[in-house]
Amino acid sequence: MNTDVLVLGAGVTGLTAACLLKRAGLRVEVVEARDRVGGRILTRPSPFGVEPIELGAELVHGFPDEARTWVDPAMDLEVRDGDFLIFEHGQLTSSPDYFMKVSQVLEQLPQELESDLAVREWLSQAEGIISVDTHGVKNWVEGYIQGYHAADLAQMSTEVLGQIERESQEVGAVEGAQFFRGGQGQFVDRLVREFNQPILLNHEVQKVIWSSEGVEVMFKSSQLAPIQARRVVITLPIGVLQNASEKGGVVFHPPLPDRFIRALSYFKMGTALRMNFVFKPAPWSFAPHLPDFGMILDPSPDALFRVWWKRGEHQIVGWNGGPLEIFRQPQSPEVIQELGLKALARLFSIPQDRLQGTLIGFYSQDWKHDPYSRGVYPYVKVGGKSAAQTYATPIEDALYFAGDAECIGAYLGTVNGAIQSGTRVARVIQRESNE
Numbered sequence: 001m002n003t004d005v006l007v008l009g010a011g012v013t014g015l016t017a018a019c020l021l022k023r024a025g026l027r028v029e030v031v032e033a034r035d036r037v038g039g040r041i042l043t044r045p046s047p048f049g050v051e052p053i054e055l056g057a058e059l060v061h062g063f064p065d066e067a068r069t070w071v072d073p074a075m076d077l078e079v080r081d082g083d084f085l086i087f088e089h090g091q092l093t094s095s096p097d098y099f100m101k102v103s104q105v106l107e108q109l110p111q112e113l114e115s116d117l118a119v120r121e122w123l124s125q126a127e128g129i130i131s132v133d134t135h136g137v138k139n140w141v142e143g144y145i146q147g148y149h150a151a152d153l154a155q156m157s158t159e160v161l162g163q164i165e166r167e168s169q170e171v172g173a174v175e176g177a178q179f180f181r182g183g184q185g186q187f188v189d190r191l192v193r194e195f196n197q198p199i200l201l202n203h204e205v206q207k208v209i210w211s212s213e214g215v216e217v218m219f220k221s222s223q224l225a226p227i228q229a230r231r232v233v234i235t236l237p238i239g240v241l242q243n244a245s246e247k248g249g250v251v252f253h254p255p256l257p258d259r260f261i262r263a264l265s266y267f268k269m270g271t272a273l274r275m276n277f278v279f280k281p282a283p284w285s286f287a288p289h290l291p292d293f294g295m296i297l298d299p300s301p302d303a304l305f306r307v308w309w310k311r312g313e314h315q316i317v318g319w320n321g322g323p324l325e326i327f328r329q330p331q332s333p334e335v336i337q338e339l340g341l342k343a344l345a346r347l348f349s350i351p352q353d354r355l356q357g358t359l360i361g362f363y364s365q366d367w368k369h370d371p372y373s374r375g376v377y378p379y380v381k382v383g384g385k386s387a388a389q390t391y392a393t394p395i396e397d398a399l400y401f402a403g404d405a406e407c408i409g410a411y412l413g414t415v416n417g418a419i420q421s422g423t424r425v426a427r428v429i430q431r432e433s434n435e
């Protein structure tokens, strides 16, 4: 054996597991397809001396114990404040009770259903579910769920959404929008420092040959020698695992058990369009009548970007999630930039060419067409409430799947969920290695 444990993927799940396993005295190697670590955390330093540019994870959803361990005192938190604005009837107005109204509806999500149903179906029964007072915000609620969970509401499980919402309230995961001033990349840096061992970059895994005796992992490049390990931790995103025959995908030999394949099929990688603009001066400085704001919602169903949030004094991020028409094929950054500028010009009532003149930076990242992610983060389809349990059950003491899909609850599809999963899998392997 080359090593005790081979970790596939150097995102936060893989790095957390690697650090903890190494601390436990096991020999650990980490392989990664890309030429960088961090996976869906991608923090770029700003060349303009403003806040860092987050192209992947940005919001901090509270601190479960597993994540708190990796927070450095230097990782300064910033809580986003300022008004919440809604764009309606051609203008931006403050809507202080937006979240309260949305929450009132989400609180009515059922704890258990005789048979699970899609969120869209549940919402369509709104007359019975949503009280008359809140009926007017159904459109907001749809936009919120679709945008936040990057999910197709025609497929998303109502039971799981209910569980996420309830647990998020319990642990305070959605309280206030907050982020690290220095970016989520600090988590990755911290883990890499702790691991203190080279990570094998540009190692795209193509085949995993496994048995209860051990595992051999082969790479796409024939220049790279296979690696043998007693156990393998597989942290590849759900979207990659579901596309075994596509670029980035992995073939297992023998094939994975049917129960695992069934569990995997209950997950779906969500899609979202995200872009970051840096302006000097900022567009809102041309609208002195506007209150200081943190977030803007454009609720019209045909808005390409439903949500915008400010990051510092010069940066604004546009976001929309769910099965958008624009995702059908890859779009060039120029097209996305043009569409974003048009949307911002409309929101702030500024001519687009004037806005263009103040633009100093534009960034976007296409996660859906990236073969190593195939989407932004996972959601659970109808009937999939117990899929995570099967997904996280080791196969023959050889294959250990882990990742942000595992935590069905407050931290599904988040950095916290990834850290929890990496911690869980490390503990299991440590225990089994000692037996």
Ligand SMILES: Cc1cc2nc3c(=O)[nH]c(=O)nc-3n(C[C@H](O)[C@H](O)[C@H](O)COP(=O)(O)OP(=O)(O)OC[C@H]3O[C@@H](n4cnc5c(N)ncnc54)[C@H](O)[C@@H]3O)c2cc1C
Pocket (backbone or CB within 6 Å): 008, 009, 010, 011, 012, 013, 014, 031, 032, 033, 034, 037, 038, 039, 040, 041, 055, 056, 057, 058, 059, 060, 061, 203, 204, 205, 206, 235, 236, 237, 240, 248, 249, 250, 272, 274, 367, 371, 372, 373, 375, 376, 377, 402, 403, 404, 413, 414, 415, 416, 418
């Ligand atoms: C746009 C966007 C916004 C987000 N916003 C937030 C947020 O605000 N807050 C939050 O908490 N979370 C957010 N997330 C989710 C968060 O980024 C993820 O939940 C978390 O980073 C997942 O970590 P992971 O290690 O499980 O997976 P990943 O980070 O995806 O790591 C998996 C690794 O496997 C590698 N890999 C893939 N295929 C192969 C192969 N064949 N061989 C070898 N290696 C391979 C990948 O390159 C990757 O490095 C966001 C994600 C995106 C994309």
